[in-house]
Amino acid sequence: MKPSIPKGTRDFSPVEVTRRTYIFDTIKRVFQKFGYQPIETPVMENLSTLTGKYGEEGDQLIFKVLNSGDFLSKADAKKLEDRNSKALTFEISEKALRYDLTVPFARYVVMHQNEIAMPFKRYQVQPVWRADRPQKGRYREFYQCDADVVGSESLLNEAEFVCIYDEALSNLGLNDFTIKINNRKILSGIAEIIGKPELIVDMTVAIDKLDKIGYDGVVKELIERGFNEQDVEILRPFIELSGSNEEKLQVLRSSLRSTEIGKKGIEELETIFSYLSAFELKKAKVELDITLARGLNYYTGAIFEVKSNEVQMGSIGGGGRYDDLTGMFGLKGVTGAGISFGADRIYDVMLDLNLFPESAVISTKVLITNFDANAEKYALPILAKLRAEGVNTELYPSSSKLQKQMKYADAKRIPYVILIGDEEIQSGQLTIKNMISGEQEKLAIESIIAKLA
RNA sequence: GUGGUUUUAGCUCAGUUGGUUAGAGCGCCUGAUUGUGGUUCAGGAGGUCGUGGGUUCGAGCCCCAUAUUCCACCCCA
Numbered sequence: 001m002k003p004s005i006p007k008g009t010r011d012f013s014p015v016e017v018t019r020r021t022y023i024f025d026t027i028k029r030v031f032q033k034f035g036y037q038p039i040e041t042p043v044m045e046n047l048s049t050l051t052g053k054y055g056e057e058g059d060q061l062i063f064k065v066l067n068s069g070d071f072l073s074k075a076d077a078k079k080l081e082d083r084n085s086k087a088l089t090f091e092i093s094e095k096a097l098r099y100d101l102t103v104p105f106a107r108y109v110v111m112h113q114n115e116i117a118m119p120f121k122r123y124q125v126q127p128v129w130r131a132d133r134p135q136k137g138r139y140r141e142f143y144q145c146d147a148d149v150v151g152s153e154s155l156l157n158e159a160e161f162v163c164i165y166d167e168a169l170s171n172l173g174l175n176d177f178t179i180k181i182n183n184r185k186i187l188s189g190i191a192e193i194i195g196k197p198e199l200i201v202d203m204t205v206a207i208d209k210l211d212k213i214g215y216d217g218v219v220k221e222l223i224e225r226g227f228n229e230q231d232v233e234i235l236r237p238f239i240e241l242s243g244s245n246e247e248k249l250q251v252l253r254s255s256l257r258s259t260e261i262g263k264k265g266i267e268e269l270e271t272i273f274s275y276l277s278a279f280e281l282k283k284a285k286v287e288l289d290i291t292l293a294r295g296l297n298y299y300t301g302a303i304f305e306v307k308s309n310e311v312q313m314g315s316i317g318g319g320g321r322y323d324d325l326t327g328m329f330g331l332k333g334v335t336g337a338g339i340s341f342g343a344d345r346i347y348d349v350m351l352d353l354n355l356f357p358e359s360a361v362i363s364t365k366v367l368i369t370n371f372d373a374n375a376e377k378y379a380l381p382i383l384a385k386l387r388a389e390g391v392n393t394e395l396y397p398s399s400s401k402l403q404k405q406m407k408y409a410d411a412k413r414i415p416y417v418i419l420i421g422d423e424e425i426q427s428g429q430l431t432i433k434n435m436i437s438g439e440q441e442k443l444a445i446e447s448i449i450a451k452l453a
Numbered sequence: 454g455u456g457g458u459u460u461u462a463g464c465u466c467a468g469u470u471g472g473u474u475a476g477a478g479c480g481c482c483u484g485a486u487u488g489u490g491g492u493u494c495a496g497g498a499g500g501u502c503g504u505g506g507g508u509u510c511g512a513g514c515c516c517c518a519u520a521u522u523c524c525a526c527c528c529c530a
Contacts, residue, residue: 057528342530406490421488
């Protein structure tokens with residue numbers, strides 16, 4: 001049979017794993033610097049834990065795991081007879097692959113509430129799965145790098161998220177990216193002013209597309225979603241909001257002064273910006289964007305999204321505050337806020353921009369050639385010595401033709417080759433070749449160690 | 454889930470209105486060079502043309518189904 005892998009999944013070869021590890025490590029280091037601690041959760045959750053958390057569309061994108069054993073005989077005969085897949089799902093599947101890291105984290109917090117100290121700051125870097133149709137930058141298996149804090153209302157957390165994005169992405173070499181920030185309460189305030197608070201989701205979905213379909217497109221969609229011409233006129237200044245963050249806030253302050261929730265949202269944003277003024281950002285641009293509405297419906301306060309300005313790509317990160325995430329698991333009144341990095345998309349962006357350091361792909365530093373059984377025996381203690389000094393070293397495992405061994409070193413981009421033949425064994429002076437310059441010299445093992453370690 | 458697109462050697466791709474034995478570049482292997490890779494030269498191997506059906510005297514090319522790639526929606530990292 002011809003081997004293949006499921007749609008939307010990928011193999012990662014050594015170079016890619018090295019690069020991905022570099023991304024993960026860079027992000028993790030920043031999380032740790034801000035006081036976040038790692039946890040891990042199972043790849044599978046109970047299906048009931050996940051359903052209903054991501055909306056109806058989200059539920060469809062959850063990969064369900066078939067029950068073990070003779071699951072069909074235990075299933076409801078009527079539902080089976082009706083061939084009703086939706087109704088049958090819960091009869092034959094009680095586990096599912098995790099869809100994101102936030103809901104499993106909420107579950108974790110509730111289950112471990114007695115062991116964790118609030119505020120609890122955790123980070124988590126693990127794969128998630130979505131039964132989506134793959135495209136560029138969209139996979140069915142991909143990694144999320146999440147940092148969330150629960151049990152702290154302080155907007156300092158939000159400000160620090162901006163710093164985390166800035167530091168991590170700057171460290172990865174991105175030069176031009178924008179952290180967009182908005183507040184769900186402002187969107188609620190706008191919906192309130194229009195007098196259609198129940199249509200807030202339709203409103204946000206429509207204005208979120210401003211970038212893509214333009215103002216006229218947004219208006220068309222708003223009308224389709226139940227707004228009239230008057231509503232659109234009220235909305236217009238919000239959608240066309242421009243200028244600096246301070247200028248935008250000023251406009252919002254006056255137009256939202258009649259709504260309590262809107263005012264609260266502005267206040268929160270002001271606090272975040274005020275915190276941010278105490279920090280110096282490296283490369284990030286921070287932009288108040290009223291059209292930013294993406295993300296899950298459970299956001300209640302700040303909303304974040306990060307986009308690269310150098311490469312055409314979907315968002316490379318997102319997050320926000322959710323006031324009652326653990327409520328659905330029975331723990332009320334615990335507020336949370338978090339952000340996520342899309343490592344796979346960051347990888348694609350960095351590849352496009354050629355940002356991976358060359359050193360990230362070197363694995364072996366020196367190869368010892370294998371002339372014959374005698375030379376191999378002579379090389380073993382040298383091999384051990386180099387490794388003891390922390391030098392990544394390998395001995396070619398068989399006495400193949402030297403040409404083959406050199407080719408191997410070249411293909412693996414090993415920068416040094418040590419040649420040991422009868423001559424070297426007699427003199428104790430080993431030949432070391434620099435594969436980049438092509439130069440070679442004879443050195444005692446101590447000098448070689450000094451050179452490589 | 455809707456609409457379109459891609460698939461030919463290990464990789465990137467040619468392949469004419471359906472017509473003899475399906476090609477190129479790169480890579481790989483062997484030798485020139487039994488102690489030297491990356492350069493050069495000579496030679497060589499490698500293909501059920503994504504898969505399964507169908508039309509035809511004849512299919513890489515036409516038709517149907519299916520998988521896969523990428524793209525636009527929907528939604529999202």
